Amino acid sequence: MLMDMDGKDLKDFVKKASELNGYAVGLRRELHAHPELEHELPFTEGVIVRELEKLNLDGLRPGMGRGHGVCADLVGTRPGKVLALRADMDALPVREETGLPYASSNGCMHACGHDAHVAMLLTAARLLAESRSGLAGTVRFLFQPAEETVEGAPSMIESGALEGVDAIVGLHTGSIWEGLEPGQIGWRVGPMMASTTTIRVELQGRGGHGATPHLTVDPIVMAAEVVSQLQTLVSRELSPFEPAVVTFGKISGGRAHNVIADTCELFGTMRCFNTETDAFLKERITATVEGVAASMRGRGTVTFSGYLPPVVNDEAITLRMRDILRTTLGEGSEHEVARPSSGAEDFAEYLRKVPGAFFYHCSTFGDERDHPHHNSRFDVNESVLWTGAAAMAAFALLWQD
Ligand SMILES: [Zn+2]
Numbered sequence: 001m002l003m004d005m006d007g008k009d010l011k012d013f014v015k016k017a018s019e020l021n022g023y024a025v026g027l028r029r030e031l032h033a034h035p036e037l038e039h040e041l042p043f044t045e046g047v048i049v050r051e052l053e054k055l056n057l058d059g060l061r062p063g064m065g066r067g068h069g070v071c072a073d074l075v076g077t078r079p080g081k082v083l084a085l086r087a088d089m090d091a092l093p094v095r096e097e098t099g100l101p102y103a104s105s106n107g108c109m110h111a112c113g114h115d116a117h118v119a120m121l122l123t124a125a126r127l128l129a130e131s132r133s134g135l136a137g138t139v140r141f142l143f144q145p146a147e148e149t150v151e152g153a154p155s156m157i158e159s160g161a162l163e164g165v166d167a168i169v170g171l172h173t174g175s176i177w178e179g180l181e182p183g184q185i186g187w188r189v190g191p192m193m194a195s196t197t198t199i200r201v202e203l204q205g206r207g208g209h210g211a212t213p214h215l216t217v218d219p220i221v222m223a224a225e226v227v228s229q230l231q232t233l234v235s236r237e238l239s240p241f242e243p244a245v246v247t248f249g250k251i252s253g254g255r256a257h258n259v260i261a262d263t264c265e266l267f268g269t270m271r272c273f274n275t276e277t278d279a280f281l282k283e284r285i286t287a288t289v290e291g292v293a294a295s296m297r298g299r300g301t302v303t304f305s306g307y308l309p310p311v312v313n314d315e316a317i318t319l320r321m322r323d324i325l326r327t328t329l330g331e332g333s334e335h336e337v338a339r340p341s342s343g344a345e346d347f348a349e350y351l352r353k354v355p356g357a358f359f360y361h362c363s364t365f366g367d368e369r370d371h372p373h374h375n376s377r378f379d380v381n382e383s384v385l386w387t388g389a390a391a392m393a394a395f396a397l398l399w400q401d
């Protein structure tokens with residue numbers, strides 16, 4: 001066991017991990033050049049299977065989660081619990097503009113760093129396969145499609161990815177989180193990422209000539225009023241200490257400048273960090289839309305869809321990771337993240353079933369090469385990929401001791 005190991009063995013583990021950075025970089029570039037979307041990931045699946053086959057694992061299951069997800073188990077030499085380590089595999093419909101020699105040319109792009117996630121988890125698998133004699137229990141490597149559409153995690157759960165699993169850990173690399181140094185792991189107990197719900201508002205008026213508004217019920221004016229009113233929910237009705245977001249990103253209604261439309265639709269998203277706030281906002285959005293529309297002689301209906309719960313980290317698992325990082329990668333390798341992110345992650349679906357924690361892996365450059373996630377110039381600092389792999393591998397080796 002690593003915990004029983006002296007400083008030299010610990011140093012050897014870290015040295016081995018850092019020497020595998022080139023392996024991680026090679027895989028990341030191969031995947032980066034061949035991005036695939038949603039559930040259609042045959043190339044990505046092929047790379048994962050090719051690499052896992054070299055490791056002599058105890059069960060390799062490709063074809064999961066609607067076709068291209070992969071699970072593989074590594075059984076240790078002592079009895080123990082089952083830990084799943086998760087990486088997402090999918091890219092985005094973004095045309096790449098990084099100019100990198102291994103840039104994608106197929107019109108899609110790994111603009112969220114999921115190529116690095118796959119590379120880091122394959123590297124962790126290799127590290128762990130070489131340390132099998134020190135492993136208790138089982139590690140399940142879980143490669144998931146379609147995170148960006150938040151359909152991948154449920155599809156993997158449906159095909160049995162969590163069967164027998166006692167805990168799950170995952171991480172997201174990149175630049176979303178402030179205050180982290182390249183290579184550092186960010187952690188937080190409790191809420192880590194927001195819930196998300198899609199909002200659709202339909203406003204029914206009565207169309208007519210733009211010159212005679214008094215003979216119509218104008219849904220465009222209604223929409224303007226509804227949007228303004230809904231912006232007061234977070235600012236006036238929620239506690240200032242309860243973070244939430246209500247954003248309307250799309251309004252669609254009307255076809256000509258002088259015609260009053262019959263209907264107008266609004267599409268938005270809401271983000272928060274607990275089910276009470278989610279329920280409160282849903283109730284108040286519905287009441288506000290119905291009330292405003294009625295007061296303007298129209299009718300408003302609201303539908304909510306695509307709910308994804310918040311990512312809420314288990315305290316014991318999160319703090320265990322912090323302690324393991326301090327012992328293995330040293331003081332300064334971890335950092336407590338001050339605030340959760342208002343982004344959402346379908347990792348939350350796993351946490352509905354088993355305890356676990358989601359971590360941040362900082363892979364910024366600290367210069368002009370840093371761009372936001374989903375940007376056509378997004379890139380990750382490859383020199384620190386090994387720390388993400390080492391963090392997952394060290395956790396798998398030590399979490400039960
Ligand atoms: Zn993303």
Ligand SMILES: [Zn+2]
Binds near residue numbers: 114172
């Ligand atoms: Zn992502």
